Amino acid sequence: TVAVVLFTSDLRTHDHPPLHAAVAAADEVVPLFVRDPGIREAGFAVPNRDAFLADCLADLDASLRGLGGRLVLRSGPVAPEVCVVAAESGATQVYMTAGVTGYAHGREQRLRDALRRQGVTLRVYEGVVTAVAPGAVTPAGSDHYAVFTPYFRQWSKEPLRAPLPAPRAVRVPDGVRGEALPSRTRMSGVSPGLSAGGETAGRERLARWCRADLARYEERHDDLAGDATSRLSPHLHFGSLSPVEVIHRARGRGGPGAEAFVRQVCWRDFHHQVLAARPDTARRDYRTRHDSWRTEKDAAQDIAAWRDGRTGYPVVDAAMRQLRHEGWMHNRARLLAASFLTKSLYVDWRIGARHFLDLLVDGDVVNNQLNWQWVAGTGTDTRPHRVLNPVRQGKRYDPDGGYVHRWVPELEGVAADTVHEPWRLLPDRRAALDYPAPLIDLADGLARFKHARGRD
Numbered sequence: 001t002v003a004v005v006l007f008t009s010d011l012r013t014h015d016h017p018p019l020h021a022a023v024a025a026a027d028e029v030v031p032l033f034v035r036d037p038g039i040r041e042a043g044f045a046v047p048n049r050d051a052f053l054a055d056c057l058a059d060l061d062a063s064l065r066g067l068g069g070r071l072v073l074r075s076g077p078v079a080p081e082v083c084v085v086a087a088e089s090g091a092t093q094v095y096m097t098a099g100v101t102g103y104a105h106g107r108e109q110r111l112r113d114a115l116r117r118q119g120v121t122l123r124v125y126e127g128v129v130t131a132v133a134p135g136a137v138t139p140a141g142s143d144h145y146a147v148f149t150p151y152f153r154q155w156s157k158e159p160l161r162a163p164l165p166a167p168r169a170v171r172v173p174d175g176v177r178g179e180a181l182p183s184r185t186r187m188s189g190v191s192p193g194l195s196a197g198g199e200t201a202g203r204e205r206l207a208r209w210c211r212a213d214l215a216r217y218e219e220r221h222d223d224l225a226g227d228a229t230s231r232l233s234p235h236l237h238f239g240s241l242s243p244v245e246v247i248h249r250a251r252g253r254g255g256p257g258a259e260a261f262v263r264q265v266c267w268r269d270f271h272h273q274v275l276a277a278r279p280d281t282a283r284r285d286y287r288t289r290h291d292s293w294r295t296e297k298d299a300a301q302d303i304a305a306w307r308d309g310r311t312g313y314p315v316v317d318a319a320m321r322q323l324r325h326e327g328w329m330h331n332r333a334r335l336l337a338a339s340f341l342t343k344s345l346y347v348d349w350r351i352g353a354r355h356f357l358d359l360l361v362d363g364d365v366v367n368n369q370l371n372w373q374w375v376a377g378t379g380t381d382t383r384p385h386r387v388l389n390p391v392r393q394g395k396r397y398d399p400d401g402g403y404v405h406r407w408v409p410e411l412e413g414v415a416a417d418t419v420h421e422p423w424r425l426l427p428d429r430r431a432a433l434d435y436p437a438p439l440i441d442l443a444d445g446l447a448r449f450k451h452a453r454g455r456d
Ligand code: FAD
Pocket: 221, 229, 230, 231, 232, 233, 234, 236, 237, 261, 264, 265, 266, 267, 268, 271, 329, 330, 331, 332, 334, 335, 338, 356, 360, 362, 363, 364, 365, 367, 368, 369, 371, 372, 375
């Protein structure tokens, strides 16, 4: 018998339940990835994620070749393309991972219907993209948790399956056509500091980071200059690492660092279960609806300054420049940059979320949109009116100014006591810096926010 394994957000060989099951059940397996034009048309295929994806596909192909197989790449609408591959290979079963977004559900449904007409069964596996499947833990009277802490309490009690090993061998039937794999070296518009993708790189990073940095995660995760978080988010986004395996590894080491880290990984599952229950929150406010945001039309210059990292608030500018240079940003920096746009400039969170999605290598609808909503006060934050002050936050999380110095070279040499407030420098020194004056007075921004929220 022959089975097709359709890879989506699970680009790995280790801890891959559909691959594992298909190899056990069938004599031959077609590992398939379909480049879906719908993702490009919807604006989600951007250079940084395309490049990371190319690394993931190349690495997956190499791993499969090591097992005696290969990756088959095709392009086109997913349902008809999988049907063609099933027909060409004589497959009677297709195995895949369950998606979470509305888009993924639609794709899955179309695929199920198309395969059924061909007499092929689709087997879909939950709990692969997340550690705990959306909907597996729910509070009384609702289909999802709206607040993180009670979700985390329940989530922590869920039994976690043991990670599955990579298959010992994968036999691919002869005669299944595939396209040449893409290569990141031929792509333009990629951030120069983008990290390497693929399961091999992800597993190396996981092992190295757990050994060297996990134990001190609790004290260091907010230290902007220290850059001591795992940077596993792109691997979790593309599934080049399994969240189940990441949690097992961390728990295996134990201690407060591991506990704090696993709690953070749980945020990912939390957002997935919100979006699975409320797919509209990818665009629409989750809790409180606000209509008075400023838009591109009212705030074009402010938005451009924010995107370019020229707001005159050093820590915000450092964050936005890191995003452009690396396609990644530290969590504390994301919080600051998003709070500045939505609460200090009072710009619609969707505008910021779109810019992040254009650049973030880990950018996904689930975590990006729901974190933006959390910061904007329209989402699951139980204190929706909190406003992060970029000066105070800068002094607290970048006390020596190392993060600002790294990303804002205009402020090189400005001492730690003024680097977050360059307007306090002596006028001559200030004038000599090629660095903008603050875009707004924070007190004015706060007054506007409070006034608007009183009105909404
Ligand atoms: P670590 O601190 O090492 O955490 C480990 C893992 O936990 C991360 O890899 C990530 O998978 C998960 N995690 C940590 N914090 C969060 C969180 N708040 N929400 C969900 N998962 C979390 N994360 C994305 O993966 N994709 C996004 O598009 C995204 N957009 C964001 C936008 C905003 C405005 C904010 C405030 C946060 C966003 N995050 C997003 C969450 C978080 O900032 C990143 O996951 C984290 O910075 C990744 O770095 P790390 O892997 O070193 O994290």
